[in-house]
Amino acid sequence: MARVFVDVMPKPEILDPQGQAVARALPRLGFEGVSAVRQGKHFVLEVDDSVDDDTLTKIAEGFLANPVIEDFVVRRAES
Amino acid sequence: MITFPGSLDDQDAARAVRYAGAEPVALWHDDADLHGVAAVSVPGGFSYGDYLRAGAIARFAPVMGLVVAAAERGLPVLGICNGFQILCEAGLLPGALLRNAGRHFVCRDQRLRVENNGTAWTNQYWAGAEFVVPVKSMDGRYVADRSTVDELEQQGRVVFRYAGGNPNGSKNDIAGICSPNGRVVGLMPHPEHAIDELTGPSADGIGMFGSVLDALAPAAG
Numbered sequence: 398m399a400r401v402f403v404d405v406m407p408k409p410e411i412l413d414p415q416g417q418a419v420a421r422a423l424p425r426l427g428f429e430g431v432s433a434v435r436q437g438k439h440f441v442l443e444v445d446d447s448v449d450d451d452t453l454t455k456i457a458e459g460f461l462a463n464p465v466i467e468d469f470v471v472r473r474a475e476s
Numbered sequence: 477m478i479t480f481p482g483s484l485d486d487q488d489a490a491r492a493v494r495y496a497g498a499e500p501v502a503l504w505h506d507d508a509d510l511h512g513v514a515a516v517s518v519p520g521g522f523s524y525g526d527y528l529r530a531g532a533i534a535r536f537a538p539v540m541g542l543v544v545a546a547a548e549r550g551l552p553v554l555g556i557c558n559g560f561q562i563l564c565e566a567g568l569l570p571g572a573l574l575r576n577a578g579r580h581f582v583c584r585d586q587r588l589r590v591e592n593n594g595t596a597w598t599n600q601y602w603a604g605a606e607f608v609v610p611v612k613s614m615d616g617r618y619v620a621d622r623s624t625v626d627e628l629e630q631q632g633r634v635v636f637r638y639a640g641g642n643p644n645g646s647k648n649d650i651a652g653i654c655s656p657n658g659r660v661v662g663l664m665p666h667p668e669h670a671i672d673e674l675t676g677p678s679a680d681g682i683g684m685f686g687s688v689l690d691a692l693a694p695a696a697g
Binding site for chain 1 (some may be wrong): 528529532536564565570571572574575576577578579617619620621645
């Protein structure tokens with residue numbers, strides 16, 4: 398078994414109103430100095446050793462992320 | 477008319493089909509055949525709870541594989557709201573629908589302008605006509621990369637545009653688009669809720685369902 402992380406983020410040119418809302422709330426909570434926030438998704442997958450990197454990329458590209466609007470990074474946990 | 481777990485507007489779509497004078501056929505997300513339907517309506521709602529992304533899981537429903545294959549053979553397909561999101565996720569229409577720019581769920585009567593009356597679903601309208609239908613969505617902001625939007629505009633594939641204010645920040649005020657052959661149309665607002673003045677803001681939405689009957693008539697006759 399291996400642990401795999403997939404991070405999915407809206408592409409830089411895509412407006413992220415949720416991230417903006419978080420950024421605007423921070424000063425109201427007394428946290429200064431955060432100029433921008435982008436909100437994405439973090440997936441943790443437990444996979445069999447038979448699952449290769451190509452398959453993981455297909456999972457990320459074809460399902461976990463929508464390549465029209467999102468970028469993704471697939472990373473295996475250090476074992 | 478397809479029902480997914482979490483669909484909401486399938487019954488209203490069936491009612492609109494009936495009002496237009498056709499027979500609605502209930503399709504289930506798990507169906508292995510399309511029961512010989514002449515056209516498919518993919519309804520609004522929150523299929524599979526909108527988990528992951530709106531429409532992302534519905535796109536893998538068994539019935540959607542059949543719909544994609546049939547659409548490639550020219551079957552008219554209409555996606556409304558969540559149905560539009562599903563058609564984009566399924567690759568039948570380009571682009572994607574994201575969280576409204578204003579971050580709020582928008583539910584209001586919305587004026588729409590018909591930009592293309594040459595599609596299977598809009599041939600009963602005048603080009604440039606405006607009518608009012610409800611819009612009710614959280615993820616209605618249409619986005620696509622610049623070349624895709626340019627292509628849609630140049631090919632006249634923007635079918636509907638918001639008039640009198642853009643409710644969600646969609647690119648170029650786009651409310652609905654179509655496939656290159658004009659048989660697949662997706663839009664965020666809800667024509668199926670505007671088919672009778674007793675229950676909707678107008679009765680003008682019925683034209684979409686009448687249009688597809690006209691588009692199918694030559695084949696039937």
